[in-house]
Amino acid sequence: MILALITLPAVALDVVNYSSHGRDNLPYDKYYRELLALALNKSSPRFGPYQLNGVDAGKTQTNMIELIKHRHIVNVAWTMTSKARERELLPIRVPLFKGLGGCRIFLIRQGEQERFSQITQVSDLQNLLAGQGADWPDTSILKANNFNVITAKQHNSLFSMLTKQRFDYFPRALHEAYSEAARFPELIVEQSSLLYYPAPFFFFVSKEDKRLAERIEYGLNKMMADGSFEQFFNQNPYSKSVLAKANINNRRIYTLKNQLLTAQTAQVINSKQYQTSCRQFQ
Structure with a gap:
């Protein structure tokens, strides 16, 4: 009897590094880290394993953007978008906090x-x-x-x-x-x-890191489709507690213009993924 030895192709490990400089103890950063991990998990059947790491780099937002742009140490960030940031980096246009x-x-x-x-x-x-x-x-x-x-x-x-x-x-x-x-x-x-003012928070990666962008976007869209994104937002202790404390309906709301949005991002704001009024969160 002849036994055939089949060599399975090695699956690449996606190493995902975010800046933890001065941020690891911030509850709102924990929200984004957990959401990123969920999106990477959702994408694992298609993209394979990953390793998510916090690294002590990126002292300012400008510094962090430069590191990601040149794929040096850090390769993902979560931050508010702008025309300048979308010129420098590749945005994954799924609003992470829905408009909050x-x-x-x-x-x-x-x-x-x-x-x-x-x-x-x-x-x-x-x-x-x-x-x-x-x-x-x-x-x-x-x-x-x-x-x-x-x-x-x-x-x-x-x-x-x-x-x-x-x-x-x-x-x-x-x-x-x-x-x-x-x-x-x-x-x-x-x-x-x-x-x-409309201010979507997105994940950003290097423009050269198209595989990672595709992976994160795929995972987030899977979460949108199966309801797990909405479940995470509604049940996460941090987002729940913030909405309870904020007492939005008893505040005077002053609406401002945001001149920093690209046309592509403006389309996202007009989608069902994004709340266009703070009162919609009540």
């Missing part, structure tokens, strides 16, 4: 809620000083909408700057503010106002 990232509430100093409760129109906010990251798309959006913005290169610097009265308020995405306020006892989440 465009609902901006504020960190303010303890004892200043009454001051903000007196605000009744957008011009009141425009006359104050907002704090933002120097390389964030939000900074350009706020300035284009006639807001006064003070910037810092490092994300963590903004909390001490707010405490030291370098500016008046720090607009944050709904899913960011509460965990950050918990880290800084001298700060609180403002209770009466909300800024809204």
Whole structure:
């Protein structure tokens, strides 16, 4: 009897590295990491095994984008999109937080809620000083909408700057503010106002990393199709707790324009995957 030896082709391991620099303890980053892992799992029958790693690199958003662009150390990021970022990197146009990232509430100093409760129109906010990251798309959006913005290169610097009265308020995405306020006892989440502008958060990879982009998009679309994305969003402890705390229906909502969206991303915003009003989350 002759035994035939069949050599199965080796399956490539997809190594997926994200920046964990100063981020591993942030609850909202945990949401994105878990969602990425679910998408990679969904795509495993078609694309094979993977290894997901956090690496201590990417000190700023600009630095992280450069690392991904050149496929150096980091090869995936989750961040708010813009025309510039879509020129530099390859976006996977599935909104990761459905639109919640465009609902901006504020960190303010303890004892200043009454001051903000007196605000009744957008011009009141425009006359104050907002704090933002120097390389964030939000900074350009706020300035284009006639807001006064003070910037810092490092994300963590903004909390001490707010405490030291370098500016008046720090607009944050709904899913960011509460965990950050918990880290800084001298700060609180403002209770009466909300800024809204369309601001999808996408996964991004290098333009040369088309296989990884295809894999992540395939996994996310599978999740959309089988309902597991909606289940993850609705049942994830972080997104559930944020929506419960935010009390959106009792806030004054000021809608701004976002001039940084590409035509392709604008189409995504008009799809059923994306909520176009913060009140839709209630």
